[in-house]
Amino acid sequence: SQKIEQNSEALNIQEGKTATLTCNYTNYSPAYLQWYRQDPGRGPVFLLLIRENEKEKRKERLKVTFDTTLKQSLFHITASQPADSATYLCALDPSYNTDKLIFGTGTRLQVFP
Amino acid sequence: EAGVAQSPRYKIIEKRQSVAFWCNPISGHATLYWYQQILGQGPKLLIQFQNNGVVDDSQLPKDRFSAERLKGVDSTLKIQPAKLEDSAVYLCASSLGLGAGRSDGYTFGSGTRLTVV
Numbered sequence: 001s002q003k004i005e006q007n008s009e010a011l012n013i014q015e016g017k018t019a020t021l022t023c024n025y026t027n028y029s030p031a032y033l034q035w036y037r038q039d040p041g042r043g044p045v046f047l048l049l050i051r052e053n054e055k056e057k058r059k060e061r062l063k064v065t066f067d068t069t070l071k072q073s074l075f076h077i078t079a080s081q082p083a084d085s086a087t088y089l090c091a092l093d094p095s096y097n098t099d100k101l102i103f104g105t106g107t108r109l110q111v112f113p
Numbered sequence: 114e115a116g117v118a119q120s121p122r123y124k125i126i127e128k129r130q131s132v133a134f135w136c137n138p139i140s141g142h143a144t145l146y147w148y149q150q151i152l153g154q155g156p157k158l159l160i161q162f163q164n165n166g167v168v169d170d171s172q173l174p175k176d177r178f179s180a181e182r183l184k185g186v187d188s189t190l191k192i193q194p195a196k197l198e199d200s201a202v203y204l205c206a207s208s209l210g211l212g213a214g215r216s217d218g219y220t221f222g223s224g225t226r227l228t229v230v
Contacts, residue, residue: 004155034218041226043117043204044156046218089155099144099208100169101219103155 002027004104006090012110013080021075021107023090028102030092033066033073038087038106047088048075080111115139117222119205125228131193134225138186138207144168146219147180147190148204156204162188163210195229202226 005024013019023033032051036044050057050066050073057064063076077084087108091101118137126132138145143164148156159178161168164185173180177196182188192199202224208217 006155036218041223043206043221043223044219045221049216049218091155100146100158100161102158103148105153105155 002094002102004028004090004092004102006088006104006107008105008107010108010110012112015081015111015113017080019077019080019084019109019111021088021090021109023073023075023104025071025092025104028071028092028094029068030094033064033090033092034101035062035064035073035075036089036091036103038089044089044103077109080109082111082113085109085111117205117207117220119203119222119225121225122223123226123228125230126195128197128229129194131191132195132227133192134190134203134205134227136188136190136205136222138188138205139220141209142207142220143185143210144208145182145188146206147188148206148221150202150204150224152201159190192227195227197229200227200229 003026034049035047038044048064050064061078065074087106089103089106091103120135145162147159149159150156159173160170160180162182165182180190204221204224206219206221208219
């Protein structure tokens, strides 16, 4: 069956450390993968997109990697801050032409001062 | 630029009642999506519109859910009759058009939290 798996347990880290979140998928061949941030009571907010031919993408303190062999994407937040505390969702388009997103369950990140 | 507007923000209804949600996407965005997000889960796609036409409604429980996007702008999602398991947040999202979401991502509204009692 097709699945997108993210660590369902919350990730707790200390301020200033690097947070690493994992997204694994099975039985998909996505052309790209996206990462979103979701705060309580709000809709997801788009952060980064990485295409299948890209190994790594950076935006300020954020870095995303995409390994199509391992079927895995890693999302890193360097120099984490309490304001980074939120749920992070990965999402992919299951085919090249549908332009629709299938989401993982999300991982809640808590950054402590 | 104004975001995706949704209303109401909260709704509590009894099972077997009907309910409707409204979405106004970003101006000029041709593609509109409705997602259902159950507590502790990721959003699940219900229906995708391109202008006023349905692109994908394969995950929409059509015996009780319906959606329309008249004139290719605003959209409404209706549930009739509601069941307890419909309790969730209903999110609306939009993108410029087919293909645009691949580079720019989707813009989501804040959602409508539905509680069925």
